[in-house]
Amino acid sequence: NVTIETEVTESDPLPSWNEGATKSAIMDFVSDVSNSESQNFIPIADRIATFDNDGNLWSEQPAYFQLFFAIERVKALASEHPEWQTTQPFKSVLEDDMKTLASFGEHGLLELVMASHSGMTTEEFEQIVTDWLATAKHPRFDKPYNELVYQPMLELLDYLRANDFKTFIVSGGGIEFMRPWVNEVYGIPTDQVVGSSIATEFDYNNGNPVIRRLPKLDFIDDKEGKPIGINKYIGKKPVFASGNSDGDLQMLQYTDSNSYPSFQLYLHHTDSVREWAYDRDSHIGKLDKGLDEANEKGWTIIDMKNDWKVIYPFQLN
Amino acid sequence: NVTIETEVTESDPLPSWNEGATKSAIMDFVSDVSNSESQNFIPIADRIATFDNDGNLWSEQPAYFQLFFAIERVKALASEHPEWQTTQPFKSVLEDDMKTLASFGEHGLLELVMASHSGMTTEEFEQIVTDWLATAKHPRFDKPYNELVYQPMLELLDYLRANDFKTFIVSGGGIEFMRPWVNEVYGIPTDQVVGSSIATEFDYNNGNPVIRRLPKLDFIDDKEGKPIGINKYIGKKPVFASGNSDGDLQMLQYTDSNSYPSFQLYLHHTDSVREWAYDRDSHIGKLDKGLDEANEKGWTIIDMKNDWKVIYPFQLN
Ligand SMILES: [Ca+2]
Ligand SMILES: [Ca+2]
Structure with a gap:
């Protein structure tokens, strides 16, 4: 028993994080609010x-990974849509003209998503995403996109759950x-x-019910x-x-206005070598107002370059 | 150890259910799909x-409980809305004319809900609901509405969770x-x-962010x-x-089309003495097409009068 307790006490739940203010702030908060004898204790049901x-649990450069997916879908569907050869933003996708594509901005991206992510059942779409992840490779790292997740954030998710937090994704992605x-x-x-x-x-579909995806926006989570x-979803x-961004x-x-003690964390992309460095002027993951407000309010900011020992799981020994 | 195991084996997870085909069908399904050696085994992550x-976990007679809540809200807000004295469906609410109110159907109900459930923050609304439950009483049983929940269904929820099912409410209610x-x-x-x-x-609300409820429909879950x-929510x-109804x-x-073994359960309100008896001709909780399809497809139908030993928790010894 003594051996086991020592092991638990001495083990580090965040081994890919360098020692320092960021790691301490996270661990101090979690220990404090999980301690039933602390005046800052938060009941388990409220540990949300x-x-x-994008850019927070996995990378988002040189473009949102969902855009790479949409581009592949548009190319796969192009033979059924001869009009795309002459219609933007599809034309630039089919011509691999990323510069022109970028000029259509968020609206162009949304058009690509609508056209390429609808028309099938939810089960068919799930299979299409699964197949893409199994075959597509990231242009810089030559790895499947879902291997470009951040090892330190995986550890943070595990650590929070080990302390009875319920972890949710809240993303602008689909x-x-x-x-x-x-x-x-x-x-x-x-x-x-x-x-x-x-x-x-x-669609009741003659006794074989399916949910069909329509080319119509329902909700933008940004x-x-x-x-x-x-x-709406968590309540x-x-x-x-x-x-990681102004989004x-x-x-x-909203979290900061909780009547319980709360923790706000921004990931600042400062590592131009191991990942990418970008913030106030970036078209993807712009962090400008958020950085100012984080500094003003004393929110915790992860300095990727200095706070993280490793970026991706495949870089672990 | 022997004592404990005997106790667990012999204890009945559904003590308020009479022995019979309904109880057996439920327990046979749950035991089978939870058994890792069964060919019908369902992995825990898929046990949704x-x-x-309404009418399935708690009663819904003589009217949906949320309608009683909306009526109380309309009365409480009436002094701020002099126009309601002469505008339907508000006029009939203020005159306690339930017959005229009923004539406006679903649409009238929706109008009451829009007018009485919006205009405040989500936190204010939560407090209003909590206060209502603490004070309002059901007209027949003279109990708070949330005591009119079905004891056998509480046991079923617990039993499913004990077998690693994740339990969700999917209701037409708010x-x-x-x-x-x-x-x-x-x-x-x-x-x-x-x-x-x-x-x-x-609403950023000068640094004290809130979510405001608008008089605009977002989604009807029926x-x-x-x-x-x-x-959308579960995925x-x-x-x-x-x-319990055609809704x-x-x-x-949809559940019946699962590639895993699945279980469909209808609650048939057959107990005119302890609760209410209604089905094909009811304006509330109409069960007509559903009853036919359940019989055709061999879905399990709870006969409230014969399958349940007790209806509400307050009736337990
Ligand atoms: Ca992001
Ligand atoms: Ca119902």
């Missing part, structure tokens, strides 16, 4: 932790694009994923949408929120 | 069980009307509640809406679905 996904793989990769079940969604319809999505204000600011503000 | 609420009390009463956390909802907006809501097809039929059909 929400995590942004909810059904994430659900097929997040349980295996993050240990987060499908019903604990909040994301952007398109409308669906029920900025103000994040607290709205949290209220409780989080006590721990983690993000997460409202989620962090 | 969905329950309708999601935020249910969330304040369902964890205490049913052991179901707020994020495992699917229901009808109104739109909300995020009929085709139930499988759509299940896909997995259930293996166990329980309801649950699509949920049961």
Whole structure:
């Protein structure tokens, strides 16, 4: 018994995090609110932790991974859509003209998603995502996209759950694009994923019911949408929120207003060598107002370069 | 050790259910799919069980309990709305004219809900629901509404969870009307509640962020809406679905199409003495097509009068 207790006490739940202010702040908060004798104790039912996904649990450079998926889908479907040869933003996708594609901005991206993520059943879409993950490779690391998840964040998710936090994803990405793989990769079940969604319809289908995906937006889980999505899906204000861009600011503000003690965490991409360095001027994952507000309010900021020993699980010995 | 094992084996997880075909069918299914050596074994992550609420986990007569709540809210707000004295359906509420109120049907009910469930923050609404439950009494039983839950169904929820099923509510009722009390009463956390909802907006509120409820419909979780809501919130097809009306039929059909073995359960209100007896011709909780399809497909039907030893927890010795 003595041996076991010593082991537990001495083991480090966050071995890929360097010692320092960030790691201490996280562990101090979690120990404090999980301690039933602390005045900051939070009952288990209220230990809600929400995590942004793109650029926060996995990388998002050189473009959102869901955009690579949408591009592959558009190419796969192009033979059924001869009009795409002459219609933007499809034309630039088919011509591998990423510069022109980028010029269409968020609206162009949404058009690609609508056209390529709808028209099939939810089960068919799940299979398409699964097949893509099994075959597609990231242009820089030549690894499946879902291996580009952050090892230190995997440890943080485990650590929170070991302390009876319920962990959720709250992402601007597509909810059904994430659900097929997040349980295996993050240990987060499908019903604990909040994301952007398109409308669906029920089809009795002669006794073989299916849900069909429609080319119509249902919900955008970004900025103000994040607290709205949290209220809609979770129904409780989080006590721990983690993000990496201005799109997460409202989620962090909302969490900060909890009457329980709460923790706000921003991941700052500062590692131009092992990952990417970007913040205020980036088109992807812009972190500007959020950085100012984090500094003002004393929220915790992860300095990727200095706080993390390793980035991805495949880099572990 | 021997004593403990005997106790567990001999204890009855469903003591308020009479022995018979219904109880056996439930227990046979749960034992079979939880047994890792059975060919019907279902992995824990896929053991999703969905329950309708009104008339299935608690009573719904002489009117939906949420209608009693809406009526009380309309009366409480009437002084701020002099126009309601002469505008239907509000006029009939203020005159206690339930017959005229009923003539406005679902649409009238929706108007009452919009007017009385919006305009406040989500936290204010939660407090209003909690206060109502603490003071309002059911007209027949003179008990708080959330004591009119079905003891046998509480046991079924516990039994399923003891066998690693994840239990969800999937109800046509308001999601935020249910969330304040369902964890205490049913052991179901707020994020495992699917229901009808109104739109909300995020208000930064000078650094004290709140979510405001708007008089605008967001989602109706009934009929085709139930499988759509299940896909939206849970992201997995259930293996166990329980309801009491034609509004649950699509949920049961959807569950029945699971590639795993699945269980469909209808509660038939047959007890005119201890509860109410109603089915094909009822305006509330109409069970007509569902009853035919249950008989055709061999789904399990609870005969409330004969299958249940007791209806409500307060009737236990
Ligand atoms: Ca992000
Ligand atoms: Ca019902």
